[in-house]
Amino acid sequence: xxxxxxxxxxxxxxxxxxxxxxxxxxxxxxxxxxxxxxxxxxxxxxxxxxxxxxxxxxxxxxxxxxxxxxxxxxxxxxxxxxxxxxxxxxxxxxxxxxxxxxxxxxxxxxxxxxxxxxxxxxxxxxxxxxxxxxxxxxxxxxxxxxxxxxxxxxxxxxxxxxxxxxxxxxxxxxxxxxxxxxxxxxxxxxxxxxxxxxxxxxxxxxxxxxxxxxxxxxxxxxxxxxxxxxxxxxxxxxxxxxxxxxxxxxxxxxxxxxxxxxxxxxxxxxxxxxxxxxxxxxxxxxxxxxxxxxxxxxxxxxxxxxxxxxxxxxxxxxxxxxxxxxxxxxxxxxxxxxxxxxxxxxxxxxxxxxxxxxxxxxxxxxxxxxxxxxxxxxxxxxxxxxxxxxxxxxxxxxxxxxxxxxxxxxxxxxxxxxxxxxxxxxxxxxxxxxxxxxxxxxxxxxxxxxxxxxxxxxxxxxxxxxxxxxxxxxxxxxxxxxxxxxxxxx
Numbered sequence: 001x002x003x004x005x006x007x008x009x010x011x012x013x014x015x016x017x018x019x020x021x022x023x024x025x026x027x028x029x030x031x032x033x034x035x036x037x038x039x040x041x042x043x044x045x046x047x048x049x050x051x052x053x054x055x056x057x058x059x060x061x062x063x064x065x066x067x068x069x070x071x072x073x074x075x076x077x078x079x080x081x082x083x084x085x086x087x088x089x090x091x092x093x094x095x096x097x098x099x100x101x102x103x104x105x106x107x108x109x110x111x112x113x114x115x116x117x118x119x120x121x122x123x124x125x126x127x128x129x130x131x132x133x134x135x136x137x138x139x140x141x142x143x144x145x146x147x148x149x150x151x152x153x154x155x156x157x158x159x160x161x162x163x164x165x166x167x168x169x170x171x172x173x174x175x176x177x178x179x180x181x182x183x184x185x186x187x188x189x190x191x192x193x194x195x196x197x198x199x200x201x202x203x204x205x206x207x208x209x210x211x212x213x214x215x216x217x218x219x220x221x222x223x224x225x226x227x228x229x230x231x232x233x234x235x236x237x238x239x240x241x242x243x244x245x246x247x248x249x250x251x252x253x254x255x256x257x258x259x260x261x262x263x264x265x266x267x268x269x270x271x272x273x274x275x276x277x278x279x280x281x282x283x284x285x286x287x288x289x290x291x292x293x294x295x296x297x298x299x300x301x302x303x304x305x306x307x308x309x310x311x312x313x314x315x316x317x318x319x320x321x322x323x324x325x326x327x328x329x330x331x332x333x334x335x336x337x338x339x340x341x342x343x344x345x346x347x348x349x350x351x352x353x354x355x356x357x358x359x360x361x362x363x364x365x366x367x368x369x370x371x372x373x374x375x376x377x378x379x380x381x382x383x384x385x386x387x388x389x390x391x392x393x394x395x396x397x398x399x400x401x402x403x404x405x406x407x408x409x410x411x412x413x414x415x416x417x418x419x420x421x422x423x424x425x426x427x428x429x430x431x432x433x434x435x436x437x438x439x440x441x442x443x444x445x446x447x448x449x450x451x452x453x454x455x456x457x458x459x460x461x462x463x464x465x466x467x468x469x470x471x472x473x474x475x476x477x478x479x480x481x482x483x484x485x486x487x488x489x490x
Contacts, residue, residue, distance in 0.1 A: 001210035003180040005121040005160040011180065011205050020204040022088055025179075026055060029152075030062020032200030033176045036490045037067065037113065037150060040174065040460050044071035045111025048141075050134050051093070052118040052156070053080040058089035059178065060117025060152050065096055072113070074099035075106075077137075079118055079130045105141060112147040114138050116170045118156035121182065126167025127157050135168045142171060151175040154182060155193045163187025174198060176490075179205045181215050186409050188376050191396045196456075197411040198490035212406035213377070216449045218485045224442050225485055237266030238305035238435025242428065243296065243324075245312045247275050250283065252312025252336070252424045255471050257288040259428030260308070262478045263450070265435050271299050296320040306331045308431035310338030311424040322348055331355040331434050333443075335427040336364070343367040349387040356389040357440040359427055365393055377407055390440035392430070392448060394423065400444045408445055412452025414466060416459055421471030426451050429478070446485075453489075454481040 003011065015025070049064050051057040057079070064074045076099055082090055116138060118131055127135055135156055141147050149172045154160050157169030163184035173195040177185060179202040185194050199217055214220070229236075240260045245253025257270045269289045272280045281290040293299060296317060301307060301324075309325065309332055318341040325332060325341070326348055332355075334342065339360050342348055346368050349356065360368060369383045380393045380401040390402045398410035426447055433443035454477035458464040461480075464473050 001180060001207040002183050002186065002213050003207060003210040004183050007210050008121055008160070008180055008182060011207060011209075014206055015202070015204045018204060022055065025202050025205070026058050026062055026088065026092075028202055029059045029178045029200060031066055032178070033059065033063040033150070033152060034066035034070070036174070036176050036198045036200070037063070038070065039489050040456070041111060041113065041148075042460070043111065044073075045113065046073045046075065046108050047113040047115055048075045048077060048105065048147075049099075049115040050077050050118050050138055050156075051079060051089075052120075052131070053085040053089065054120055054122070055086055055089060056120035056152055057117045058086065058092050060115050061089060061092040061096055063115065063117075063152070064099060065092070068096070068098050076101045077105075077134060079134055105137070108145065112141075112145055114142060114147040114149040116149060116151040116156050116172060118170070120153055121160040123156070124159070127169075128167075131156065132168055135170050139168075139171050142173075148173050149195075151194070153178045154185060158184055158190055158193060160184045163190035165189070165193065169193050171195075176200055178202055180207045180210065183211060186213070186215070186377075186397060196414065197409075199411070213409065214406065215409045215411045216400075216445050217411060218449070218488050218490065221446055221449055222485055222488060224438065224446055225482060227486070234266035236436070237264055238432070238437070239267040239269065239303065240265040240431050240435040241299060241301070241304040241307040242268065242270045242431065243299065243307065243309050243313065244270065244424070244427075245272065245276055245280060246314040246316070249312030249314065250276055250279055251421065253280055254284050255421045255424040255475070256308060256311045256428040258285050259425040259475050259478070260432040260435075261285060261287045262475050263429040263432035263447075265432035268432075269304075296324050299324065301328045301330055304330055306333065306431050306434040308333040308335070308427050310334055310336040311427055313337040315340065318344065325356070326351055327353055329353045331357065331440060333357045333359065333427050333431045333434065335359045335423055339364045339368060346387065349389050352389075355440050357392065357430060357434070357444055358389055359392045359394060359423065359430065359444075361394045361423060381407060390444055392426075392444040394426070398448045398452075400441060400448065402441045405441060410445070410448040410452060412449050412456060414452075414455055414459060414469075416464065416466035416469030417452070417455050417474070419470065422451070422474065425471045425474050450478060450481045450485065453484050454478050457481060457484065
């Protein structure tokens with residue numbers, strides 16, 4: 001569920017009437033934020049807590065206590081005198097031995113974490129005075145010193161309900177939201193300042209009366225990726241067919257097929273026309289079977305469990321491709337040139353013989369179904385009301401939509417994924433998941449989360465930076481992403 005600020009306040013009040021305490025919830029929140037930070041920063045450095053006078057600052061102080069115990073150096077910038085702080089937050093400040101309250105930022109070397117605990121959901125309007133100055137300082141420090149900003153519950157300056165920013169707003173790289181996801185956090189305009197979303201559950205806080213949409217979390221998705229049965233074999237996990245690649249675009253086929261292998265596909269066959277068969281056969285990883293076909297009509301769909309279509313195909317065979325999309329009785333994952341073929345006349349999607357998962361980026365989606373001023377969420381939900389397919393609308397906040405089910409916002413990923421080949425990898429991962437028995441919707445939710453988490457792991461374990469991250473590196477870290485999912489990470 002996704003709640004407005006008012007709905008969240010009502011839920012908290014109900015929790016207090018049922019025996020929860022502000023101190024108890026603050027302890028859970030602070031510990032959860034610290035645990036989430038540990039997932040992204042296994043090696044401690046310096047954390048600067050920007051601390052407001054309310055309970056949002058108290059959550060940050062509890063988090064700081066846990067970070068201190070993990071070896072972090074803690075510096076604190078107060079937005080108000082200690083005497084003006086909420087009593088519970090003031091007590092946590094007094095109990096935080098080993099941290100230093102500072103009036104200005106010293107020179108800092110090594111990992112730098114900026115913890116935004118200035119404003120909570122009760123704030124409204126444009127930040128003023130000391131709060132505004134500290135927000136400005138935090139954003140400047142992020143830009144100039146490479147600081148990674150973590151927002152407690154929501155970025156200060158963001159309206160928790162609408163996602164609007166009436167004044168200066170903290171630009172977070174990670175927002176750890178508490179108790180429930182707030183509607184403003186998934187608003188289109190808020191994506192750039194919210195960053196990566198993580199969720200810490202607060203036991204006893206009811207969330208049944210909100211928006212039925214959700215964000216994907218490891219705990220929610222974990223049942224979809226259980227440990228494999230000991231007596232399973234390659235046939236258990238499906239035969240995945242892939243039609244991808246053409247002269248000049250062979251990398252798309254190699255990435256898509258390799259991703260399908262590393263996402264658990266039992267058998268992976270890449271179908272190639274004569275002009276590129278030999279090159280693909282000699283450059284694909286050995287686990288991929290590269291089969292020569294003279295035309296798309298030769299693909300034996302009756303022997304496959306799923307077919308992935310489109311990456312790097314080009315526009316030369318659109319009519320053949322449209323026939324394959326329409327007539328195949330098995331599930332199909334459509335990307336890139338398969339989507340461009342459909343865009344010629346999208347009504348084709350109303351006559352497909354089997355389930356279809358579409359994975360467009362915004363430009364491909366615009367060709368399929370013009371946005372015309374709609375929010376991304378409404379754009380996605382209006383599309384699936386018009387066409388009986390599953391949609392994975394890619395972007396900084398990927399959305400999975402299917403008629404009859406509430407939309408899901410993917411929570412993982414980072415700006416390093418803004419490079420070529422990421423969509424090819426996602427297509428192969430989703431196809432492998434469908435081949436192993438998942439529905440299109442389940443595969444879309446799992447695939448988006450796993451690819452995003454693999455990108456995070458590649459960066460935060462020191463293998464890559466946001467600049468160096470490649471689609472190949474995402475494939476290499478899919479196994480670690482599966483472990484992360486099963487561990488219930490954020």
